Amino acid sequence: MPRSGTTLLSVLLDRHPRVMAPPEPWLLLALDSLGQIPPRHPAGAPLIGEGFAQFLTGIDRDALTRSLAVDLYNQKLAQQGADLFVDKTPRYHMLGDRLESLFPNARQIVLLRNPFSILASFKSSWDFDILNDRPAGRRLALYTDLAVGLRRLAEQATTPHPRRLVMRYEDLVRDTAGQMARLFEFLDLDAPVSAPDAPLEAPAAYRASALGDQKILSTKRVHADSLDVWRTTLTREEKQAGLALWGADLLHRLGYGETLAQAQADGAQPPPEELAALQAQDFAADEATRLRDCLRTSRMTPGVDELLVALDTAYAEPRTVHDQAVAIADLRERLADALREAAQRLQLLHEADLAAQDLRNDKKAVLAELGKAQVAFSDLAATRAELNATRAETQAEIKRLREGHERLKGENAFLSDRLQAEMAHGEDLEADVAYLKGEVERLRRFITELQGGRLLGRYMRLRGIKAPFSPET
Known part of the structure; x- marks a missing residue:
């Protein structure tokens, strides 16, 4: 898969003295097109095609492809003195299961990467515009990588295979030593002398080639700096377009459910799975001729069987190419119309589902507010009960105070009467x-008079009073 980290993995593998990992041979895809002559060949493409097709009659094409590939691999190994060839070609997913039939004993390395990171790398490296390139008829192979290739990788990654190792780019850059040890063990290779985390230096073959990720030439160390760049590189609309190709199920199958949650947090929403599948089928139909072997094995697109019969007949009998091309074009046009109509309907359903989701969210919000109102009402009822209890207590206290007031009024009246009395x-x-004072005064005068008279002497004798005495006495 392009932009998935295969160049970095190849450079790390090429450090091993027994391994040869050149940049993108594209060998098997080239051999797969053996016999397809460019239409402008000066010797006459129809004659060459017809003659070569007749010559290959009765020849096992898989055996021929295998023999040529093995011979070329061995020549390259001999040049470098290695004994393990790593064919790192990004689009071998297009071969489907044919790769397995050609080399049943080969060991397969499936390298996965976050689809959003792949899309962001397409954009930053090749100026890929997922929103506008396909309507303009550009970059169809990249659309096929995103729509069909990732599904093929998910199928390989989730299907157990004794000679297949599934790796993740994110794990490779975070734990290079651990992941390379795991890979060398899978390949029955001893760990190389150079450590996996040693400074990167691209082999001479990469410096001399325009193929592969050219950024590897300026990369001096393995790092994880680019893992989350997709979140700022891609717009919300571009993330949404990516999700339209993949759907939520594919991301989960690839092991990137967390990435899906991040995209949703950024405002992108996955479409119905049927719509994503139709998008992939539409791309596969557009690339039917170039991807015939992939289609033959995957059976993803409605009408593929009829399309493949026509293609195989055309390759076997070149003189019928024109008639078959017309039939194929008609079939593809009808298929495209049907897919577009279905996609439109599913898009409407998707939009309706989003509207329904908004209504459901509004309903949840209303229910939440209603719940809050019910809680507030319950609190109000409790407060009202408390107020009623307080009011009853207050009224009882007022009554008691009034009774006390009445008692105090009675006591006050009693005390007032008592005070007046x-x-x-x-x-x-x-x-x-005053009366007694007057009597005392009168008695004093009386005594004064008695002191000078005879009555006093007689009185004193009768009473036994001796003189002298004062009136106070």
Whole structure:
């Protein structure tokens, strides 16, 4: 898969003295097109095609492809003195299961990467515009990588195979030593002298080639700096377009459910799975001729069987190419119309589902507010009960205070009467005191008179009073 980290993995593998990992041979895809002559060949493409097709009659094409590939691999190994060839070609997913039939004993390395990171790398490296390139008829192979290739990788990654190792780019850059040890063990190779985390230096073959990721030439160390760059590189609309190709199920199958959650947090929403599958089928139909072997094994697109019969007949009998091309074009046009109509309907359903989701969210919000209102009402009822209890207590206290007030009024009246009585009695005492003072004064005068008279002497003798004495005595 392009932009998935295969160049980095190849450079790390090429450090091993027994391994040869050149940049993108594209060998098997080239051999797969053996016999397809460019239409402008000066010797006459129809004659060459017809003659070569007749010559290959009765020849096992898989055996021929295998023999040529093995011979070329061995020549390259001999040049470098290695004994393990790593064919790192990004689009071998297009071969489907044919790769397995050609080399049943070969060991397979499936390298996965976050699809959003792949899309962001397409954009930053090749100026890929997922929103506008396909309508303009550009970069169809890249669309096929995203729509069909990732599904093929997911199928390989989730299907157990004794000679297949599934790796993740994210694990490779975070734990290079651990992942390379795991890979060398899978390949029955001893760990190389150079450590996996040693400074990177691209082999001469990479410096001399325009193929592969050219950034490897300026990369001096393995790093994880680019893992989350997709979140800022891609717009919300581009993330949404990517999700339209993949759907949520594919991301989960590839092991990137967390990435899906991040994209949703950024505002992108996955479409119905049927719509994503139709998108992939539409791309596969557009690339039917170039991807015939992939289609033959995957059976993803409705009408593929009829399309493949026409293609195989055309390759076997070149003189019928024109008629078959017309039939294929008609089939593809009808298929595309059907897929577009289905996609439109599913898009409407998707939009309706989003609207329904908004309504469901609104309903949840209303229910939440209603819940809050019910809680507030319950609190209000409790507060009202508390107020009623307080009011009853207050009324009882007022009643008690009123009764106390009445008692105090009665006591005050009693005390007032008592005070008035005491005051009246005090007035009587004052009169009595005044009377007694007058009597004392009269008695004093009387005694004074008696002191000078005979009555006093007689009285004193009778009483046995001796003189002298004072009136006070």
